[in-house]
Amino acid sequence: MNFSNEYPLSASVNAQDHLQGSPNAQITLVEYGDYQCPYCGQAYPIVKKMQEAFGDKLCFVFRNFPLSQIHEHAFAAAEAAEVADDYGKFWEMHDTLYEHQRHLDLPHLMQYAQDLGIDAQEFVEKLRNNEKAQRVKTDFMSGVESGVNGTPSFYINNYKYDGPWDYNSLHKVIEAILAH
Amino acid sequence: MLIPQGQLAPDFRLHIGNGSLDNKPENFTDLAAFKGKNLILAFYPADWSDVCGSQLALYNELLDVFAQYDAVLVGISVDGAFCHKAFKEHNNLKMLLLCDFEPKGAMSKQYGAYNETLGVCERAIYVIDKSGYVQYSYVSPMGVNPGAKEILETLKKIN
Known part of the structure; x- marks a missing residue:
């Protein structure tokens, strides 16, 4: 089923991760993603639909994998979502960023923070101090060590999934695992 | 066939893909130029292909990490100097891209990384240690981006 046994996650899903759903769900879907990557933008609504379709059987985890040399705003966007996490708004920021992929420069990031009720001054300070840079880099390196070779890269129940990730393909794969 | 681990890497001399056709020494590089460094060779089929683009974009993010292990990465394909230059600039690539252009594929053949049918480099990776020995190949x-996991594992082992 297009799983790569050579590439398990080097860091299993853990308390540091951002997750939606129960860690005990039958299916754990981990995405390594870049907020400025158009393919990740395409994957974003597909993952949402997958969450709707499988409900509490699916746990979704997002890890940062910004390709900052080709996507100039990707790293700051990743940091912005991590800063938003300090205010309990990680997923709100994650969604906002994917819904506004073409507008990820600093003024826009500030606006999104403000819209989420985060103090813009404090938010910018945290970005300027690169408070979350290490976190983003740690995610990135865990991806490299797990064989991430581009974005988005998906891992289903700990193993790298190399098949197509359009809605029907992904749905079929998850259904098959659940039927096992 | 690729050169296996433990063998001495053969010498090469290639034109640097910097968009210059001057026959000056600084526009060429060879194996000796990397002596004392670990050298990662990333052979790839063609500038501008999707997979090559994302493979090199990934390595581009990791150049600092490679440097921590005293390693330098270069990309090699049969594309010419101006093609490399445009590809590099378009993708903001920081590594050297070398032209195995004339005689076409000569170095890639020596390294067992040439696809005769298509006339392009295979997607092959070498890690060569500071003394010039192959540590990983x-x-x-063709269509699969190998990522960087094994490169890093090899560098950790040999440092």
């Missing part, structure tokens, strides 16, 4: 299917 791998050829990936």
Whole structure:
């Protein structure tokens, strides 16, 4: 089923991760993603639909994998979502960023923070101090060590999934695992 | 066939893909130029292909990490100097891209990384240590980006 046994996650899903759903769900879907990557933008609504379709059987985890040399705003966007996490708004920021992929420069990031009720001054300070840079880099390196070779890269129940990730393909794969 | 681990890497001299056709020494590089460094060779089929683009974009993010292990990465394909230059600029690539252009594929053939049918480099990776010995060699299917996991594991082992 297009799983790569050579590439398990080097860091299993853990308390540091951002997750939606129960860690005990039958299916754990981990995405390594870049907020400025158009393919990740395409994957974003597909993952949402997958969450709707499988409900509490699916746990979704997002890890940062910004390709900052080709996507100039990707790293700051990743940091912005991590800063938003300090205010309990990680997923709100994650969604906002994917819904506004073409507008990820600093003024826009500030606006999104403000819209989420985060103090813009404090938010910018945290970005300027690169408070979350290490976190983003740690995610990135865990991806490299797990064989991430581009974005988005998906891992289903700990193993790298190399098949197509359009809605029907992904749905079929998850259904098959659940039927096992 | 790829050169296996433990063998001495053969010498090469290639034109640097910097968009210059001047026959000056600084526009060429060879194996000796990397002596004292670990050298990662990333052979790839063609500038501008999707997979090559994302493979090199990934390595581009990791150049600092490679440097921590005293390693330098260069990309090699049969594309010419101006093609490399445009590809590099378009993708903001920081590594050297070398032209195995004339005689076409000569170095890639020496390294067992040439696809005769298509006339392009295979997607092959070498890690060569500071003394010039092959520590890792791998050829990936043409359409599969091999990532960097094994490169890093090899560098950790040899440092």
